[in-house]
Amino acid sequence: MTSDRLHKYGPAIVLFVGALAVWEGAVRVFDIQGFILPAPSAIAATFASQWSELWPAGLGTFLSALGGLALGSVVAFLASLSAARWTAVRDGAMPLAIAANSTPIIVLAPIANAWFGLLNPFGTIAVVAVLVFFPIMINLVRGLTSAPATQVELMRSYATPSRTVLAKLQMPSALPYLFSAMKVAVALSVIGAIVKEYFGGPQDRLGQYITLKAGLFQFEEAWAAIVLASAFGILLYTVVVALERRVMPWHVSVRSAS
Amino acid sequence: MNTLELTGITMVFNQGGANEVTALDGIDLSVAPGEFISLIGPSGCGKSTLLRLVGDLLSPTSGTAQVNSKTPHQARLDRDYGMVFQSATLLEWRRIAENVELPLEVMGVAKAQREATAREMLELVQLEKFSDHYPWQLSGGMQQRVAIARALSFKPSILLMDEPFGALDEMTRERMQMELLRIWEETNTTIVFVTHSIPEAVFLSTRVVVMSPRPGQISDVIDIDLPQPRVFETREDTRFFELLTKVRESLRKVEGEEPGA
Ligand SMILES: Nc1ncnc2c1ncn2[C@@H]1O[C@H](COP(=O)(O)OP(=O)(O)OP(=O)(O)O)[C@@H](O)[C@H]1O
Ligand SMILES: [Mg+2]
Numbered sequence: 001m002t003s004d005r006l007h008k009y010g011p012a013i014v015l016f017v018g019a020l021a022v023w024e025g026a027v028r029v030f031d032i033q034g035f036i037l038p039a040p041s042a043i044a045a046t047f048a049s050q051w052s053e054l055w056p057a058g059l060g061t062f063l064s065a066l067g068g069l070a071l072g073s074v075v076a077f078l079a080s081l082s083a084a085r086w087t088a089v090r091d092g093a094m095p096l097a098i099a100a101n102s103t104p105i106i107v108l109a110p111i112a113n114a115w116f117g118l119l120n121p122f123g124t125i126a127v128v129a130v131l132v133f134f135p136i137m138i139n140l141v142r143g144l145t146s147a148p149a150t151q152v153e154l155m156r157s158y159a160t161p162s163r164t165v166l167a168k169l170q171m172p173s174a175l176p177y178l179f180s181a182m183k184v185a186v187a188l189s190v191i192g193a194i195v196k197e198y199f200g201g202p203q204d205r206l207g208q209y210i211t212l213k214a215g216l217f218q219f220e221e222a223w224a225a226i227v228l229a230s231a232f233g234i235l236l237y238t239v240v241v242a243l244e245r246r247v248m249p250w251h252v253s254v255r256s257a258s
Numbered sequence: 259m260n261t262l263e264l265t266g267i268t269m270v271f272n273q274g275g276a277n278e279v280t281a282l283d284g285i286d287l288s289v290a291p292g293e294f295i296s297l298i299g300p301s302g303c304g305k306s307t308l309l310r311l312v313g314d315l316l317s318p319t320s321g322t323a324q325v326n327s328k329t330p331h332q333a334r335l336d337r338d339y340g341m342v343f344q345s346a347t348l349l350e351w352r353r354i355a356e357n358v359e360l361p362l363e364v365m366g367v368a369k370a371q372r373e374a375t376a377r378e379m380l381e382l383v384q385l386e387k388f389s390d391h392y393p394w395q396l397s398g399g400m401q402q403r404v405a406i407a408r409a410l411s412f413k414p415s416i417l418l419m420d421e422p423f424g425a426l427d428e429m430t431r432e433r434m435q436m437e438l439l440r441i442w443e444e445t446n447t448t449i450v451f452v453t454h455s456i457p458e459a460v461f462l463s464t465r466v467v468v469m470s471p472r473p474g475q476i477s478d479v480i481d482i483d484l485p486q487p488r489v490f491e492t493r494e495d496t497r498f499f500e501l502l503t504k505v506r507e508s509l510r511k512v513e514g515e516e517p518g519a
Contacts, residue, residue, distance in 0.1 A: 150347045153315050157341045158364045158412075159334050168360070172351045250351045250392045 038220045046220035047227060054209070058228040061206040064121055065193040065232070068128020069185060076133045080140035084170060085162075094141060101134035109196040118200045124193050131192040132185040139181035143174025176251055179244040186236035194229055259327055261416060261448040262289035262312065267321035269307055269474075281307040283473035285321065294442060294449045296459035296466045298505065300513040304474025305452045306344075309418050312450065313339050326415065333416075337365060340414035340447075342422040346401035348393040354404055355380065355389035361412045379407035382437065399426045403434065410441060417449045423458065435462060439488055456509070460501045461488060468505065470512040478508040 020040050026032065027039040034042065047054065083090040109127055116123035147169050155165045197207020206225050213221035245254050267285035272278050281304040289295050297305045310316045312323060314330035325333035333339065340361075348357045358376040367375070380386045383403035385396075393401055402425050409417060423431045439462060442449055453459050459466045460482055468478040482501055484492055492498055 148347075150343055150345060151349065153310075154341065154343070154347050155364070156315060157313055157334065157339055158361045159337060160364045164364055168364070169349070172349065175351070248351065250394070252394075255394070 035217050035219045038223055042220050043223045043227060047224040050221055050224055054224060054228055057204050057206050057209045057225070058232065060121070060202065060204055061124075061193050061197060061229070062190075062232045064124040064205070065128055065189040065236075067125040068193065069132055069189040069236075071125060072129035072132035072189075073136055073182075073185070075129065076137035076140060079133075080137050080144060081166075083137075083141045084144035084166075090141060090145075094138070097134055097138050097141075101138055105131050105134070106192060106195050109199045112196065113200045119202050121202055124196045124201055124205075127196040128189045128192040131188050135184050135188070136178070136181045139177040140174055143177025144170045146177065147173040175248050176253065179240065179248070182240045183237060186240055187233055190229055190233040190236065259291075260288045260324075261291045261293070261326060262287065262450070263322075263324040264288070264312075265322050267308075267311060267318045267323060269304070269311060269316065270319045273319065280473035282311070282318075283475050285474070285476060287467065287476065287479075289448060289450070291448055292446050294439075294451065294462055294464045296451045296453055296463040297469060298453055298456065298459045298466060298509065299469030299474075299477075300471050300509075301454075303469040303471035303512075305469060306420050307474065308469075309420055309450060309452060312416075313341055313418050337361075337412060338415050340409035340412065340417045342402075342405050342409045342417070342419040344421050344424065346393070346398070346405040348401055348404055348408075350393050352393075353389065354385065354391050354393070354396070357393065357404055358408045358411050360408060365412060367412075375411050376407075379411050380404075382410070382441070383407045383434075399430055402426060403430075406434070406438075410445075413445060413447075415447060417447050417451075419449065420452045421454065422451075424454070431458075436490070438462065443487060456502055456505050457493070460484075460498060460505060461493060466505055468508045468512060477512050480504055480508065 023037075024040050027037060038046075079093070083093050106127070108130060112123040112127045116126060144166075151169055151173075152165070155169055160168070194207040194210070197205045198211050199207075201208060206229055210222045210225045213219070213225070244251075248254055264285050264287040267282055268280070269282040270278060270280050285308065287295075297308065299305060307316065311318050312325065312330060314334040323330050326336075326338060328336070328338075348354075349360065352360065355373070355376045358379050359372045362372040362375060376389070377386060380389055383406055385400060385403055385407070388396060388400065393404070396404070402422060406419075406422060409419075423434055426434060435458065438449075441447070451459075451462060461484075463482050466480045466482060467476055468480065469475065470477040480501070484495065484497055484501070
C-alpha cells in the first residue's frame, strides 16, 4: 500500500522538490533581486515571521470563499433541479448560462463594491457565489439529464413517480458531473475571493494584504500570502476528491484511481 | 379474457417527416393468459417496437391494445409488466442486490422483504455470491441474469423480454431457458419474448409469431405443440425438428435470408 502510494505520488514529489531547488539555485546563481523573484527559502522565512498577520487574513479570505461556494452551490442546485424538471426552463436558461460561463465574471469585482460597500465582506461572498454558480449549474443540469433512455424507460415501466426517478436515477447519474464541477468551483472560489479583494474589501484579508505589500515592494510578504492562498485551494480540492471517493466508489474515475 | 389483445396496431415514426418509417402495420394478435409467445423476424421488422407498444413505452399511431382488459397505460400503472431489455441496464451505483431491489423499492416494499426477495431471485439466476458486487465487476452475461432477476422480483403478470439471452454463451443460455420455463410454469406469467434464434423460439414457446419487415407485419403464427413441460430431451424430439423447419421456412419466405446472422 505505501509502496503503491510512493509509486503514484513519487514523480510529483520529485518534480516539486526539483523545481524548488532549481528556483532557489537560480535566484542565488544569477543573484536575482527579491522584488523580481524571492528565493523559496526567503519566502518560507517570511511565511513564518508574518504568520500572526497572515493567518487571520488568510482565514477571513478562506471563509469568504467558502461562504460564496456554499451560497453559489445551493442556488445552482435549486436552479438545476427546475431546469432538469421543466424543458422550457432548460431551453431558456441553458444557453444563457453557457454564455455567462464563458464571460470573465470576475470583472464584476469593482461593481460589487458599489453594490455592497467597500468593507462589507458579503461583497466577496457574492462575487464568489456568482462565479461558481454557472459551472456548477451547467454541469448539474447535464448530469441530471444524462441517464440513458433505456434506464429512463426501465423506471417508467415500474410507473415510478417523477420524484423517485429524480432521487434514484437522475441524482446518482449527476454525481460524476457534480464532482467535476466542484473541482473547478473550489479553485475558482479562492481565486475569485482574492481578486475581488484586490479591488477593495476589509483590510485584514489576503487580497488587500497582497496589494499592500506589493505596493511597498515587500515581495517576500506578497509571495508568502500567495503560498497560503494556494494551500487553501489545495485543501479544498483534496476535500472534494476525498468526498468523491467516499460517495461514488463505483465510478470509473474512482475505481481506476484506487 | 385475453391477457393481450392487439387490433389493427400501426406505428409510424416521424410521421409526415422526411425520415418517416412505418415500423408496424395492421398488427392483430391475441394472447391467452399463461401463454409463452415468441416474436421472431429479420432485424428492423418491428419486434422491439411491438414490445414497447405493449409495455406503454410508446403509443401506437392507430389501433388499440388491451392488456388484462385495460389500456397498456393502466396496466403499467398497475405494475403488470416486467421488462428485460437487450442490454442489462443496471444502475452502476447500486450493488447487484440493490439493483434487484430497485422495483421493490419503487413500489414501497419493506426493507426486510426486499432483501429476502433479492436473495431468492439471485439464487434463481445463480448469482447469490455476487450480491455485494458492483455491475462493472460482472460479465455481460451475468449482468443480463441480474436484469432477469430484477424483472421477476415483483412477480409481474406479464414479462416482456427483448432478446434477453442474446449475450449469453450457449451453455448458460440453455440453463437460463430451463430456468425461465420453470419460473413461467410456477408463476403463471404470460411471456412475450423476442429472439433471433429459431431453436430458442421453438423450445420455449407455445406459439411463435413470425414477422416480416417494411412495413412490420405478422406473416405467420405457428403453434408449438410440443408436450409440456419442456425438458432437455425435447430438443431431440423429431417433432422439435419438424417445427424448427417450419419456422425456418416461414422466415425464409419473409426475407429470403437467414435471420440473426
Ligand atoms: N424511436 C424511433 N424513431 C424512429 N424510428 C424508429 C424508432 N424506433 C424504431 N424505429 C424504426 O422502426 C423499425 C423497427 O425497429 P425495431 O427496433 O422495432 O426493430 P427490431 O425488429 O426490434 O430489430 P432488431 O431485431 O434489430 O432488434 C426500424 O426501421 C427502426 O429504424
Ligand atoms: Mg429489437
